[in-house]
Amino acid sequence: MKILVCISNVPDTTTKINFTDDHKSFVSNGVTFIINPYDEIALTRALEISEANAGSTVTVIHVGDASAEPTIRKALAIGATDAVRINANARDAFFVASQIANYAKEQGFDLILTGRESIDYNGAQVASMIGELLNIPSISIVKSLTLDGTTVTLEREIEGGKEVISCPLPLVASASEGMAEPRIAGMRGIMSARTKTLAVIEPSDVPALQTITNYDKPAPRSQVKLVNVDDVKGLVTLLNQEAKVI
Amino acid sequence: MSVLVYTEHAEGKFKKSSFEVVSYGAAIAQQLGTNLVALSIGNVSSDELNKLAQYGASKILSVSEDAYKSFVNQAYGAVIAQAAQKEGANVVVLSASFSGKGLAPRVAVKLNAAYVDGAVSLPDTTNGFMVRKGAFSGKAFADVSISSENKVIALMPNAYKVVENSQNPNVEAFTPVAGSNDFATMIKEIVRASDKVSLPDAELVVSAGRGMKGPENWGMIEELAQLLGAATACSKPVSDAHWRPHSEHVGQTGIAVSPNLYIAIGISGAIQHLAGVSSSKVIVVINKDPEAPFFKAADYGIVGDAFEVVPQLISAIKEFKAVNA
Numbered sequence: 001m002k003i004l005v006c007i008s009n010v011p012d013t014t015t016k017i018n019f020t021d022d023h024k025s026f027v028s029n030g031v032t033f034i035i036n037p038y039d040e041i042a043l044t045r046a047l048e049i050s051e052a053n054a055g056s057t058v059t060v061i062h063v064g065d066a067s068a069e070p071t072i073r074k075a076l077a078i079g080a081t082d083a084v085r086i087n088a089n090a091r092d093a094f095f096v097a098s099q100i101a102n103y104a105k106e107q108g109f110d111l112i113l114t115g116r117e118s119i120d121y122n123g124a125q126v127a128s129m130i131g132e133l134l135n136i137p138s139i140s141i142v143k144s145l146t147l148d149g150t151t152v153t154l155e156r157e158i159e160g161g162k163e164v165i166s167c168p169l170p171l172v173a174s175a176s177e178g179m180a181e182p183r184i185a186g187m188r189g190i191m192s193a194r195t196k197t198l199a200v201i202e203p204s205d206v207p208a209l210q211t212i213t214n215y216d217k218p219a220p221r222s223q224v225k226l227v228n229v230d231d232v233k234g235l236v237t238l239l240n241q242e243a244k245v246i
Numbered sequence: 247m248s249v250l251v252y253t254e255h256a257e258g259k260f261k262k263s264s265f266e267v268v269s270y271g272a273a274i275a276q277q278l279g280t281n282l283v284a285l286s287i288g289n290v291s292s293d294e295l296n297k298l299a300q301y302g303a304s305k306i307l308s309v310s311e312d313a314y315k316s317f318v319n320q321a322y323g324a325v326i327a328q329a330a331q332k333e334g335a336n337v338v339v340l341s342a343s344f345s346g347k348g349l350a351p352r353v354a355v356k357l358n359a360a361y362v363d364g365a366v367s368l369p370d371t372t373n374g375f376m377v378r379k380g381a382f383s384g385k386a387f388a389d390v391s392i393s394s395e396n397k398v399i400a401l402m403p404n405a406y407k408v409v410e411n412s413q414n415p416n417v418e419a420f421t422p423v424a425g426s427n428d429f430a431t432m433i434k435e436i437v438r439a440s441d442k443v444s445l446p447d448a449e450l451v452v453s454a455g456r457g458m459k460g461p462e463n464w465g466m467i468e469e470l471a472q473l474l475g476a477a478t479a480c481s482k483p484v485s486d487a488h489w490r491p492h493s494e495h496v497g498q499t500g501i502a503v504s505p506n507l508y509i510a511i512g513i514s515g516a517i518q519h520l521a522g523v524s525s526s527k528v529i530v531v532i533n534k535d536p537e538a539p540f541f542k543a544a545d546y547g548i549v550g551d552a553f554e555v556v557p558q559l560i561s562a563i564k565e566f567k568a569v570n571a
């Protein structure tokens with residue numbers, strides 16, 4: 001099995017988000033970046049499959065500049081075989097998906113995994129776009145993925161339930177909670193990551209279709225109205241008459 | 247020119263999110279001075295299809311070939327793109343439902359369209375075409391300016407109100423052309439917990455955290471939810487410990503919800519939890535610790551022990567219902 005895992009580099013989940021005064025860009029000064037948590041789940045599942053199928057490889061790919069290299073090295077430390085960085089500013093999901101699809105076309109992967117969405121732009125776009133660009137199936141928001149020969153069985157989240165799907169390889173899937181318990185890098189992994197290959201490739205030309213022209217933070221909530229613990233009925237009245245939600 | 251909306255159904259019944267999408271699409275069509283076409287795929291009765299006209303669809307395309315009976319991401323994406331081409335639609339709207347999130351990017355690639363996921367309001371067309379979406383997992387909004395002629399938008403559930411806008415029902419059969427690899431995948435099984443309200447679409451959510459001490463104490467949470475017609479949710483440690491299924495985990499790394507009412511019981515209000523729930527319209531927090539950070543993000547709060555407050559809340563709501571029935 002040749003598996004490709006797409007990694008995005010995102011602000012740590014505890015980050016307080018701030019923008020420049022003109023609201024045009026995110027202030028990344030002083031922000032710690034991590035592997036997108038869903039991508040960690042995808043990577044772990046890829047490693048599990050690779051361990052169960054001798055001769056498999058797990059390549060991680062990132063589209064972005066050199067500042068993401070610590071994150072890529074971390075993926076190598078967790079256990080990826082090798083890594084590729086497409087040296088470009090990831091302008092939008094279509095740009096990212098196009099770069100990854102081009103690389104995948106050359107290399108031929110059996111399975112491509114992404115996270116269900118990046119926790120910064122929350123696009124949930126890249127997996128399906130890669131699938132479309134390669135004309136192969138894509139299954140989004142997958143909570144379980146098992147391989148049996150060349151057939152994959154996936155469970156995907158749907159409103160109020162789940163759908164069990166069977167799909168031949170090659171295929172793209174986006175990982176959600178439940179697909180695997182993320183692994184952490186051990187000392188040996190960290191040491192061996194230093195010597196693993198991290199290839200840097202120049203991007204192909206892809207037009208931008210959209211730009212983010214403004215960011216805002218949600219308006220702060222007004223002060224909480226505390227209801228006395230002896231007056232739970234009062235809360236119901238407030239929810240009915242003031243908030244009008246019940 | 248026209249606007250096309252894809253309307254999802256579950257077992258032949260349109261979901262509320264589909265009527266939201268039709269209402270939203272109708273408003274965009276009006277902004278652009280054009281008409282709205284709705285597309286339905288799979289077996290839906292004509293009575294049900296006609297409902298789409300109530301919210302502003304002046305034409306309804308229905309695909310009823312057997313091959314398209316159940317959802318196949320790649321095949322449905324191809325149908326939506328073909329319908330857009332046939333209708334000359336340069337704006338295509340879907341719901342940002344689980345299925346919609348998988349479909350929309352494929353449609354966008356086929357149409358060379360810019361794609362805005364998770365839109366939270368109508369596009370601003372005064373100067374170009376700009377759509378507002380959530381970003382940084384509920385910690386911010388981003389305005390996306392689109393330069394391409396074709397546009398695909400996935401609308402967040404609960405972000406746009408259903409508006410009545412009655413048109414004459416006009417249903418037309420549509421026969422798509424299948425691509426080479428469209429039906430590679432196959433649904434083996436669909437499991438629906440039919441008695442429960444689905445979390446992403448829910449208007450009311452009752453959520454509980456580690457303060458509940460253990461899975462055996464969820465009976466009162468379920469009872470409260472059922473009484474209100476609410477969906478149940480939980481914090482991440484709760485699903486990590488398998489007290490509740492992962493599908494209930496809300497927050498930055500779980501489901502993002504924006505119900506009218508979010509009741510948080512025994513949840514501290516960590517930044518990662520707030521990220522996924524802060525766009526709820528009204529937030530109620532029940533926590534025994536007055537210093538719990540969640541109170542800063544709440545509209546109403548009770549400082550108290552959940553094991554005392556929740557049963558009282560259940561009886562207060564029963565009483566309220568009895569009076570207001």
Ligand SMILES: Cc1cc2nc3c(=O)[nH]c(=O)nc-3n(C[C@H](O)[C@H](O)[C@H](O)COP(=O)(O)OP(=O)(O)OC[C@H]3O[C@@H](n4cnc5c(N)ncnc54)[C@H](O)[C@@H]3O)c2cc1C
Pocket residue numbers: 013037454455456457458480481482483484495496497498499500511512513514515516517518519522532533534535538550551552553
């Ligand atoms: C990468 C990452 C991603 C994360 N993503 C998410 C996410 O998506 N969603 C999420 O929820 N968390 C997420 N977390 C975890 C988050 O940081 C918190 O640890 C978590 O939200 C805490 O859950 P909790 O409030 O249920 O538990 P706790 O923090 O243990 O809080 C329990 C609360 O219950 C109260 N309590 C205790 N007993 C009672 C009682 N009898 N009555 C009333 N109140 C009581 C306590 O005062 C306390 O405030 C993430 C963490 C990381 C590192």
Ligand SMILES: Nc1ncnc2c1ncn2[C@@H]1O[C@H](COP(=O)(O)O)[C@@H](O)[C@H]1O
Pocket residue numbers: 005006007008009036038039061062063064090093096113114115116117118119121122123124125126127
């Ligand atoms: N710059 C990037 N490089 C590689 N993979 C990415 C990049 N951005 C996003 N991805 C992948 O696509 C998934 C969904 O991202 P998004 O569509 O931005 O929500 C992420 O979880 C990653 O797996």
